[in-house]
Amino acid sequence: MLGATAAAVGRGGADAVDLVEAAARVAWSTVVEPGDSVAGLLVQALGAERSFALVRAALDDGLQGLLDTCTDEAVPGAESTAAFAETVRVALERWGPRLGRVDVLATLDAARSVGARLVVPGTASWPRAVDDLGPHAPVVLWTRSGRRASGPALAVVGSRANTVAGAEATAEIASTAADAGCTVVSGGAYGIDATAHRVAVAAGTPTVAVLAGGIDQLYPTGNVELLRNVARQGTLLAESPPGTRPTRWRFLARNRLIAALGAATVVVEAGARSGALNTAHHAAQLGRPVFAVPGAFSSSASVGCHRLVADGRAQIVVGAGDPVDAVLGAHGRSVRGRSSRRGDEPRGDEPLGGGRQDPEVVRVLDALGRRALDEQEIAVRAGMSTGAVVDALALAELQGLVRHTVGGWARS
Template identity: 60%
Template sequence: MTAAPDDVLARVAWSVLAEPGDVVAGELVTLFGAQESLAMVRRAVESGPDDLVGRLRSGVSFADGPDRVRTAIVAALERWRPRAGGADPNAAVTAGTAVGARLVVPGDPGWPTALDDLGPHAPFVLWSRSEQDDPVGAAGCVGAMAVVGCRANTVAGAEAAAEIASLAADAGVEIVSGGAYGIDAVAHRVAVAAGTPTTAVLAGGIDQFYPAGNHELLRNVLARGRVLSESPPGTRPTRWRFLSRNRLIAALSEATVVVEAAARSGALNTAHHAMQLGRPVFAVPGAFTSAASVGCHRLIAQGNAQIVVSPRDPITAVLTGTDDVAVRSRVAETVVLATDADPHVKRALDALDRRPIPVEEVARRSGLSVDDAADALALAQLEGLVTPLAEGWCRR
């Protein structure tokens, strides 16, 4: 760690004192630093909020006026008071060391800078367990993609998640998920089998893998990537912490794919965090009779997610978000592989040249029906290989 030891311990103390994503705690640490803000809060717990409120301006992110600043601070002190006397950072560090966890803080070489986009909602620290030399950054990967979905997935959902994760692994994209049953587990298993890095973000402490039924899977994740948590060792996962954990999954990824989600699903919460961060969101469509696809359909219908027409769509979004020329070439190669796999697209492309050709002529040249030719050209357009003009279609 490159941060000063006292600052590291203060950050650990904050992670014990405040729940994940506590905006008041995050704002105080941002404004005054971890050590000073912790000392200010401890004094306020003992002698009242006046001094702390007096040092804050009305422009803080958690309140829009002086009166509301005081109200927010008083409420925060009440939240933190029960833990203030027992926030022992040394005990947390000892417990983390006992399970081989590495403590990472902002400013360290291994800190994922993408988490800084969370602003005052960013974690104070990360606990990381890995068997790799690079326990936080995904060495050799060109980007990261979150694959999330419901725990009670369907067979079709598992197949879709497996295909997307497999293609991502082939493209050198890291898989990020939550280590849960269902779609999360499918995505991690495929990544492990493919030998690509994968990250599982826990809702509880790094010393207890949850759910227990995925203990072996999470052990396998350690061999290919890492298990992360922002909560101190010993923290039990709760519904609130699962929802708060989802913001880290979204922030760590260049794109989020929701494979299956019921009307009320934690995967939708992850998608919401990704939208707030300006990250692209994709949703896999399913049967309209499937309760496991209701959430995906709503994301698409409300314009909050792009429909996954091809399993390569979200992967292309991750890869095209880089400035690396070699990675962009990989995108082009991936696109060619996608279209070559469809014989109708191949025949339609062979029928084109540089001048615009009407779809009827494409059909005649390719031996396809007009409808099949139109569908093939539409797919090729999604892959960026053809351009529709007023006079017809032509190759790019």
């Protein structure tokens, strides 16, 4: 089993961690649901191997041994003996049905079959930002990655049923983040999530999609190809073991990881009951800046964003650079006043506008003739850099102004 664990962690990581502890963390991940704070407390205070052994013993011999150890080790909450005992008893009841079915080797084999890697605390690939979740932090993470994310991250979330204006705003924000060297983090869902990932992929910048199920569960099915592109250029991330199906609960639990990974979160569009509001709530609890893009007051897709601003839980996005500036601020950098790939003018103070008014989209459209052209030829015709052409095409595609064909790009 240790050999399989070492292989899952990968070269370098196996030397950095205790493989027995790593295997025990995998075992824990197959027993608990994401964000289980009782399991998190036990693992953090006692270690994964010791706590798992104590829990299995408690299932057969009763709670007293586990409770005594928690008291001796000053596990947070154990000082309140009766309340802590009840908390652990309830936790053991929900863990019990899975404890007898733990198969670490099968889990590692399932991950290997899709090219996934195990990430645990202590390895270079572990995103330390998730440690801010405390006992709600994941016990393990699984990744499929073609390019390791670097630089500060911006979480971009919103409605699955976005409007055209929402797609435009998302494209502007994600493009500005890419130009500033930020990683774009989202959930891989339809709508705003998918737009953010697509723009990042088109811009050639790393992007992270956090899955609600196992690392082998590419969901929704309509985004499978997009998620594969994310895996090639950036990272797919999951905390549930392979084979775990996405559920409503797991989507909500997944949102805390998106919020933790982003140095700031921007909600582009959100209905009154949108899951994106849950991500904003987690970000605020973590002390991360939260932004919301305004829309028409009559738009149901913007009700949640307006409520966040009205309640003082989010800052209003005036320009595409606002949330990016919040991300870069901690690093002593700012998107304002610095030129980007798309031109010499700073984009941070530009309003969130439509692609039809974007001068570079206009130039790209003018360059397109009757036959399809590749990015290089468009750049030559438009007098633009290839990077600027890629950004403009991504925005124009979202507007339905261009389409990608076998021969290249053409007007729609």
